[in-house]
Amino acid sequence: MESNPSSSSRTDRKTIERNRRNQMKVLYSKLNSLLPQETSRDRTSLPDQLQEATSYIKKLQVNVERMKEKKDRLMVGMERLGSAGSSSGNGSNRIDVHVTGSILQVVLVTGLDSQSMFNEILRLIHEEGAEIVNASFSVVDDNTVLHTIHAQVDQSELGHGHHKAARISERLKKxxxxxxxGAF
Incomplete structure (x- = not known):
């Protein structure tokens, strides 16, 4: 007894379509897991979830652009400092700490011989209970290094996160x- 080829073909298409829908659900779930958990998404429709993801990605792109512009401004400032000859000797290390909620952005400018200062700053941030999200450095010229650190204060202390971030900022500056x- 031969099976009907059109029946088999229809079953294959149904299976393929079911697998495609399941794969899409998995992908939507993965995308959803990458978004900040501000509201319950269990009741949010799929189009609303996609709109939320799109908005979040656009917001991140704007933040990245703003950070790039800020880095460029800092690099120009470093070049001016280097040409003025004030990038060596005592007093040449600088730190700029920005606190936004429970997020710390630290920009540290040191000489090439001050790697231990960068390591100590990382240790202090960690010691205060903040999570270091990203830490990097760029060599600007023969004696200047630009360090950038992003850290986040523990979210369980949400009410006190900003105060803790401000305390860390003051400790780093000190x-x-x-x-x-000469006290280091």
Whole structure:
């Protein structure tokens, strides 16, 4: 007894379509897991979830552009400092800490011989209970290094996260000031 080829073909298409829908559900779920959990998405429709993801990605793109512009401004400032001859000797280390909620953005400018200061800053941030999300450095010229650190204060302390971030900021600034004045 031969099976009907059109019946088999229809079953194959149904299986392929079911697998495609299941794969799409998995992909939507993965995308959803990457978004900040601000509201319950269990009741949010799929188009709304996709719109939310699109908005979030656009917001991240704007933040990345803003950070690139800020880095470029800092690099120009470093070049000016280097040409003025003030990038070596005591007092040449600088730190700029921006606190946004429970997020810390640290920009540290040191000489090439100050790698230990970068390591100490990382240790202090970690010691205060913040999670270091990203840490990098760029060599600007023969004696200047630009370090960038992004950290996040523990979310379980949400009400106190900003205060803790501000305390960490003050501690980092004091450390760099003391290091520049021989207390390091």
């Amino acid at each position: 450390f760099v000031h003391d290091a520049d004045h």
